[in-house]
Amino acid sequence: MEKRAVYAGVSTPALLLIPQLAIIVIFFYLPAGQAVWQSFQLQDAFGLSTIFVGFENYRDLFTRPEYLHALGVTVVFSALVAFFSLSIALLLAVMANKQIAGAGVYKTLLIWPYAVAPAIAGVLWLFLFQPSMGMVARWLQWAGIDWNPLLDGTHAMILVVLASTWKQISYNFLFFLAGLQSIPHSLIEASAIDGAKPMRRFWTIVFPLLSPTTFYLIVVNVVYVFFDTFGIIDAVTHGGPASATTTLVFKVYNDGRSGGDLGSSAAQSVILMIIVIALTAIQFRYIERKVNY
Amino acid sequence: MAEVILNDVKKTYPGGFQAVKGVSFAVPDGGMCVLVGPSGCGKSTLLRMVAGLETITGGDVAIGGRRVNDLEPMERDIAMVFQNYALYPHMSVYDNMAYGLRNRKTPEAEIATRVKDAARILELNDEMLARKPRQLSGGQRQRVAMGRAIVRKPSVFLFDEPLSNLDAKLRVQMRVEIRKLQRALKTTAIYVTHDQLEAMTLADMLVVMNAGRMEQAGAPLDVYQRPASVFVASFIGSPPMNFVSGVIESLGVVKLESGETLPYDVNEHIAPVGAKVTVGVRPEIAHVDDNGPLTLPVELIEELGMGRLIHARLGARPFTIAQGPGEARPASASVRASVPPHAVHLFDAGTGLRV
Numbered sequence: 001m002e003k004r005a006v007y008a009g010v011s012t013p014a015l016l017l018i019p020q021l022a023i024i025v026i027f028f029y030l031p032a033g034q035a036v037w038q039s040f041q042l043q044d045a046f047g048l049s050t051i052f053v054g055f056e057n058y059r060d061l062f063t064r065p066e067y068l069h070a071l072g073v074t075v076v077f078s079a080l081v082a083f084f085s086l087s088i089a090l091l092l093a094v095m096a097n098k099q100i101a102g103a104g105v106y107k108t109l110l111i112w113p114y115a116v117a118p119a120i121a122g123v124l125w126l127f128l129f130q131p132s133m134g135m136v137a138r139w140l141q142w143a144g145i146d147w148n149p150l151l152d153g154t155h156a157m158i159l160v161v162l163a164s165t166w167k168q169i170s171y172n173f174l175f176f177l178a179g180l181q182s183i184p185h186s187l188i189e190a191s192a193i194d195g196a197k198p199m200r201r202f203w204t205i206v207f208p209l210l211s212p213t214t215f216y217l218i219v220v221n222v223v224y225v226f227f228d229t230f231g232i233i234d235a236v237t238h239g240g241p242a243s244a245t246t247t248l249v250f251k252v253y254n255d256g257r258s259g260g261d262l263g264s265s266a267a268q269s270v271i272l273m274i275i276v277i278a279l280t281a282i283q284f285r286y287i288e289r290k291v292n293y
Numbered sequence: 294m295a296e297v298i299l300n301d302v303k304k305t306y307p308g309g310f311q312a313v314k315g316v317s318f319a320v321p322d323g324g325m326c327v328l329v330g331p332s333g334c335g336k337s338t339l340l341r342m343v344a345g346l347e348t349i350t351g352g353d354v355a356i357g358g359r360r361v362n363d364l365e366p367m368e369r370d371i372a373m374v375f376q377n378y379a380l381y382p383h384m385s386v387y388d389n390m391a392y393g394l395r396n397r398k399t400p401e402a403e404i405a406t407r408v409k410d411a412a413r414i415l416e417l418n419d420e421m422l423a424r425k426p427r428q429l430s431g432g433q434r435q436r437v438a439m440g441r442a443i444v445r446k447p448s449v450f451l452f453d454e455p456l457s458n459l460d461a462k463l464r465v466q467m468r469v470e471i472r473k474l475q476r477a478l479k480t481t482a483i484y485v486t487h488d489q490l491e492a493m494t495l496a497d498m499l500v501v502m503n504a505g506r507m508e509q510a511g512a513p514l515d516v517y518q519r520p521a522s523v524f525v526a527s528f529i530g531s532p533p534m535n536f537v538s539g540v541i542e543s544l545g546v547v548k549l550e551s552g553e554t555l556p557y558d559v560n561e562h563i564a565p566v567g568a569k570v571t572v573g574v575r576p577e578i579a580h581v582d583d584n585g586p587l588t589l590p591v592e593l594i595e596e597l598g599m600g601r602l603i604h605a606r607l608g609a610r611p612f613t614i615a616q617g618p619g620e621a622r623p624a625s626a627s628v629r630a631s632v633p634p635h636a637v638h639l640f641d642a643g644t645g646l647r648v
Contacts, residue, residue, distance in 0.1 A: 186376075195397050208383045
């Protein structure tokens, strides 16, 4: 039985809750409500008149090939970033977990990229891979690869995947390392005595015991890719070439701010909001039910 | 089935700390050897060296006539029961027990027979086999850990304080079960514990360790009756042995610091007259005797039901007498006591070794 503080009246708990609630209301519920309301409206190009159109904006979205394309791009993009950032982070964490000497330095170095702002991370990679002067780009060209993310959609995608993955590895690494360290050492020893070689030990004991961490990270990474990669995409490709890297969140910004189509943009953000709520719900359900042992 | 031989086994950690300082003993085939000692004495390290979980920095370990120093744990043909059981939390009880066999590519049909056999011996029913470890009680988990060891039919069982996480009642019950099981399977076993009672009851062979050294090895009763040092004498036996300083007054008589004299058995101890000694007397052998040579002011009497403990003083030292159920509770503030000569243990006052 967990301990619960019991207050005699209503005023003290209310007073303690108000700051937090105020922040949530002002910065989340009000803008979210506004977005929902806007998503049912249509504005003319100059913003002079607004009419209520119901679900028209939503219906319109799903008939537009650009939106479905952006949805596809987002799915591919998030799958790639989640897969690479998770698997590389896991590999690094397993190695860091073994290596005890100098682990502090190693860990600190691995964690640094997380402190870099997304746009700056994007610019960093942009410079490295810039076709005419980027260092890596020139190596690629020497190697005979016609590298040009400004013209080639696949190259652009590779570039944003690289930048986003690099940025996210630190976070995943930290969680995987903590997860690995919470596995009792005697389990590993027991499996060694039980005749499991290191690879088998990892896949039959360590990996399953890491599954709560892994599931949590998958959800967090997907949410990251859906929203926080905006800075990277904006700095590196602007969603181009030919919308090859236009993800849902980039499209929200692009349609609303550059395109001036506030109704459609609002409808898109509402859809994104629903996706994230669903992901979070799945995470809570799954971690609570399936992954505790 | 195998003999385990340790020859001058040493463990020095990279920092220079010597956890095990040269230990040699042999566990006969089918025997149960118990390593006992206070925490930090190196007993667990020694066991883990036999298991292959710690490297051996000096000496040799041989299992069944084969030097195993450089073999991986899985190649040593051993099974280990850990203090925290180390059950795989994400696997069912059945899978926990089958894991080691599956790693060795045993056919599933044979795995099923062996797991069922082990489960029957350990009284784990089918419904329990399907459960996850967290759904079991402490005693059941302990049984599963045992089951995981026995399905493999190893040459040697290694137990690392397997009962210390259980409550007192269950501990006694499991102790008996482990002993019966080991006798029935006739598998060589090494068992580590800090509990001297567990050590006495389980062992064919008792190895008492202190500060990385072996203090004494032998049959439990021999160790109890003829402890090789003050350390062993104080560690084995509960309540612990009473100690008083003394000087050999004449052949067969020791004079205590408190002034009284006690006769001792000259066939047991050889000490020159005038030698300074530590005199040890077991509480259960000292007895209240109105004509006895010792006078002891009583400080406290503890009733145990099956007897009582009289906490008294002999000179400046505490001195305990354990009484059996039939004996009368002393009424006075001071008792007289006597000790039979064969029960007077003498140790060198300087080295602490039996003389």
